Amino acid sequence: MAKVTIIGATGNVGMFAAHAISAIPPVSEILLYGREGRESLLRGIAQDLCDSFAALGTDIRVNWTTNLQDVAGSDVIVITAGSPRTPSQDRLDLAMGNARIVASFAETIGAVAPDTKILVVTNPVDVMTSVALKYSKLKTSQVFGLGTHLDSMRLKSLIASYFHVHVSEVHTRIIGEHGDSLVPLWSATTIGGIRISNLPEFAHLPIKEIIESVKGSGQQIIQNKGSTVYGPGEAIASLVRTVLSDENRILTVSAYIRTEVHGIGAVCIGVPARINRDGVFPIAIRLDEPEVIAFQESVEKIRVRTKSVLEALEEERNKG
Template sequence: MMKRKKITVVGAGNVGATCAHWAAARELGDVVLVDVVEGVPQGKALDLMQAAPIYRYDSIITGTNNYEDTADSDVAIITAGIARKPGMSRDDLLNINYKIVVSCAENIARYSPNCTIIVVSNPLDVMVYAAYKATGFPANRVFGQAGVLDSARFRTFLALELGVSFEDVSAMVLGGHGDTMVPVLSHSFAGGIPITQLIPAERLAEIVKRTAHGGAEIVSFLKTGSAYYAPSAACVQMAEAVLKDKKRIMPVACYLNGEYGAKDLYTGVPALIGGNGVEKIYELDLTAEEKAALDNSIQAVRDLMKVVGL
């Protein structure tokens, strides 16, 4: 009998629960929602299960406070950690979320030693590295959601500006998942037409700035929370690429070992994502300005790593 894929989502907050929602709706496999708070993952899982007859998916969704229930997962998505509050930078979250992510990663590795881990917790680039170190997994099986979300935001703003289909806009965002991210205009297109030919430089600069502060803009509206629909959709797109061995090219936070002039850190670069996780990293020809911005972003990641002694 064929065994269904198993997806563990760590953290039953807005991002985690919405990850479970998207994954079940796409029938990627059975989903286990795990959280330290008693009752929350169980309640959300039961609620999602009761939508199955309506939305016609057959994924079994369970909620638990026990990592034993996550055993033999194919993919684990770590969303645990506290969310950003207004006025709080991603960096303020660092020390709190570092301890949380290390604990989650160790527990996942104990029960699912062969799984692939996708990290969403902020500050993202440091948290992926923390999970990589805590698990001892090969680097290709631990990566983070960076440019998939950032490029989705960039593509949204570009499509709205041009009045064209979201499907026809492709864009690349590199670097740290934060204010130093690098939207790469030289590799961004609408229907194959370079975006720089369609939108004036000054307007493009405004869109780039809005993209870099995309998360903060949502936090400022919500007041008591942060974005979760698009972040969770981005995670599930990444998980699907692994589970179905889709060989998607997407910008994710990968471990660099000399690529883009950086070593022993994680940051957002275009990669081939398939059944073995990060199967290849692509080095783009960047303009001098883009390369300088990426170097700056990489340095910002290094500075954060020092804060937690990595």
């Protein structure tokens, strides 16, 4: 049986993720972590979740804490804590403030839960995944980010709607940055096992509009209701399930790559990876030339920002 910790459990995404994770069979305990001063809220969330589990007939322990040492023994730790993105704010503008938060958490996690898997949700997620990897000192297979997993699901849904097919018939993915430089892999997109470019309707597919919709989906939701909750929450739960159930599914997450994608690497970014109980393992893939060029550009963008954030963070810490 497994213990899952949510860091940032007082936020909307953390709360809903905890509820979604409770439906995963191997999970026996959920630990809600929040900062000091949030004890009453944490207690209330735990009580509310326990009531929902009772109604569902789910036998899961729910505990809460403001002491990060209590994450010891966690099989998966989900980091959702950090400053939320405002409607007019780019994900990368969040980088330094959230990097300080993630680095602090990661150091303690690495010390007290060396066998855990860290799932980073805090934005900008690709940069924050690198921060968590560096400061936790865990293996690259143990640290990964939500990345373009949700973006890929959004694209999948839009394609299914356009072709009037069940969403399960569509297989597609987006790689690269979880942000403006994301890269849709049309070369790897199929409907009912048929490569999408072999379907006559593909010639009329409004590709530009669909990709812009994927890119702007999160910001549009934030503008309309204040925050994204259900999409990220379910996406988080699906990744936790894949790890704990040892499913060996190939999903697109932010992971540290070396040379798996045309020799492009040395950064955490969205790529297809095999995920199981041992962690996350990027797979080698070959892309069409335009996709390689776009991915290289996305990697360079994230590499520059990651380097800048890590250097600035280290400089701050050395001064402190």
